[in-house]
Amino acid sequence: MYSSIKLRFCCLSDVGKCRDNNEDNYIVGLVKSNEIDFYKINNPFTVQVQEFEINQNQSAVFGLADGMGGANAGEVASQIAMNTLELKVRELGKIPKSDNERVLFLQDIILKAHQNILKEAKHDASKKGMGTTAVLSALTTEGLTISWSGDSRFYALSPKSLDHKDHRLNLDRLSLISRDHSLVWDFVEDGEISAEEARVHHLSHVITQSLGSGTEKPNPESRICQISIGEKFLICSDGLNGMLQEAEIEEILMRNSSLNETLHELINKANEAGGYDNITLILIEIIDLVESIELNHGHSHIMATTASQPLGFQRKKRSKSNIFLLLGLIASIIYLSNFLVQNTKADIISKWNALIQDKKIIDTVVTKSMEDGLKDNSIESMTKVIEKDTYINKSENILDMPPIQSKLINKGNEIKQEDNLLIKPLKNSIVPRIIQSTNVDSLLDNQDSLKIDTSKKF
CATH class of the missing domain: 3.60.40.10 (PPM-type phosphatase domain)
Incomplete structure (x- = not known):
């Protein structure tokens, strides 16, 4: 500096x-x-x-x-x-x-x-x-x-x-x-x-x-x-x-x-x-x-x-190429949402695999939704689709650290109180963003649905 x-x-x-x-x-x-x-x-x-x-x-x-x-x-x-x-x-x-x-x-x-x-x-x-x-x-x-x-x-x-x-x-x-x-x-x-x-x-x-x-x-x-x-x-x-x-x-x-x-x-x-x-x-x-x-x-x-919250975990910068890839993925989600709700489970798997083979979409990492179940063998919604090998941030601020308990210290005299005091450490630690890898087949076979929310921007 x-x-x-x-x-x-x-x-x-x-x-x-x-x-x-x-x-x-x-x-x-x-x-x-x-x-x-x-x-x-x-x-x-x-x-x-x-x-x-x-x-x-x-x-x-x-x-x-x-x-x-x-x-x-x-x-x-x-x-x-x-x-x-x-x-x-x-x-x-x-x-x-x-x-x-x-x-x-x-x-x-x-x-x-x-x-x-x-x-x-x-x-x-x-x-x-x-x-x-x-x-x-x-x-x-x-x-x-x-x-x-x-x-x-x-x-x-x-x-x-x-x-x-x-x-x-x-x-x-x-x-x-x-x-x-x-x-x-x-x-x-x-x-x-x-x-x-x-x-x-x-x-x-x-x-x-x-x-x-x-x-x-x-x-x-x-x-x-x-x-x-x-x-x-x-x-x-x-x-x-x-x-x-x-x-x-x-x-x-x-x-x-x-x-x-x-x-x-x-x-x-x-x-x-x-x-x-x-x-x-x-x-x-x-x-x-x-x-x-x-x-x-x-x-x-x-x-x-x-002391329990060391520095040094900083967000990596996204490259321009990663930004373009993410924009492409957003377009892929919108495209998928137009036909996923109208197709059966078998049709969805077939079309998804065909798109991957034709390289119209990139292999993905998908997060599970645990809120809704499959309804009538169709998919009503999907969670965020994130490119596997692109920017996945492993650490962000802020995580509340557990409070520290400390005995009262009566400065200059003998300890006269035995009550514990709550010390509140500053909040500047690490929040991990956990992304669970899976694939479309396993998600569809699961009793949980995939949620589509094309209005979200990420």
């Missing part, structure tokens, strides 16, 4: 006003042609502004985790998540290029980190019950991919020249690309409360999935985004959006200050509002794009999926 992408980024974390230690973690990985550099959280929890160019041989990954659990266990869980990201990137030595591969890569890291956290908790009883959220993103010349589990967020601030008309939560130019895996966000999506009411709700700390939960493994979701020059991306723990309204966050991001100044102002404002939690931020700005010659870049858009 792009031959090169120039960006700058900055990271900052703060313990807040009410916590004794920082259980958040972040990591940034710059994958170069001959090496991989990682920037990690440290004291004073900041990474100064860095610039980087992404091309065919270079890419970048960003990760943020908000830990939970007593006795410093939350810090351990979030660190394990970020370490897992680093190890998987170093192991592969690159970031996958295709959309589907990047989604699977990031979701696999989240699931692997979940297992690593459980393993550590099993070995050390003092860390039992620790967990973490995670937001991971990968940027290559093919675009931006994010995956997440929990209520840490990924925002996009669009440049003034763009007018987004997608399904993101639009707050003027600030868009929430992720969706919280939390009890109150389920209320928002059900239309029961507003996003602002959810922010200050007394159950806002209850999340519905995380890494490290001993009852249910996480079901990470993903987004694939196009990017634009001047666009900014903010990854944050809920210590920010729990303290500030989105309008306040947007106002600060829109100012023409440096990334470093922007992050410090966001953290200062969150602390002024109470600073009840750790605050961790990664800010990314796209400063230049060079598009590939064969592709034309338009407005940003997103595709959605969950």
Whole structure:
């Protein structure tokens, strides 16, 4: 999609006003042609502004985790998540290029980190019950991919020249690309409360999935985004959006200050509002794009999926020859319908076979109708006739996935509720179109009729 992408980024974390230690973690990985550099959280929890160019041989990954659990266990869980990201990137030595591969890569890291956290908790009883959220993103010349589990967020601030008309939560130019895996966000999506009411709700700390939960493994979701020059991306723990309204966050991001100044102002404002939690931020700005010659870049858009709903199944394009063949088949159906209703079973078989031998019609695949039976040894109707070796699509959107059940996780405290919550995965999976092969003789011998409906267009 792009031959090169120039960006700058900055990271900052703060313990807040009410916590004794920082259980958040972040990591940034710059994958170069001959090496991989990682920037990690440290004291004073900041990474100064860095610039980087992404091309065919270079890419970048960003990760943020908000830990939970007593006795410093939350810090351990979030660190394990970020370490897992680093190890998987170093192991592969690159970031996958295709959309589907990047989604699977990031979701696999989240699931692997979940297992690593459980393993550590099993070995050390003092860390039992620790967990973490995670937001991971990968940027290559093919675009931006994010995956997440929990209520840490990924925002996009669009440049003034763009007018987004997608399904993101639009707050003027600030868009929430992720969706919280939390009890109150389920209320928002059900239309029961507003996003602002959810922010200050007394159950806002209850999340519905995380890494490290001993009852249910996480079901990470993903987004694939196009990017634009001047666009900014903010990854944050809920210590920010729990303290500030989105309008306040947007106002600060829109100012023409440096990334470093922007992050410090966001953290200062969150602390002024109470600073009840750790605050961790990664800010990314796209400063230049060079598009590939064969592709034309338009407005940003997103595709959605969950761990149980991988991308990559796309409809094949019909060739012009296939279209002409289908038109010919339609004409064949109309022709057949004029004489089928007037002939006996034997006559129908004889004429059908004669037409095939004379190559006036093509060998076909016919779908059965199970509604009506044969009446008076004649055929009143027929189902669609579809060319056997032409376009038969094996996959289309959308299939409702089964709901996932997850235990309530009371973030920062012990689990106090045992009720199961319903998590609603996004609908972006595969619907198979099943076509049953048969022939005219077997259909006529069957007790079910063939339905003719020449008014249908397909």
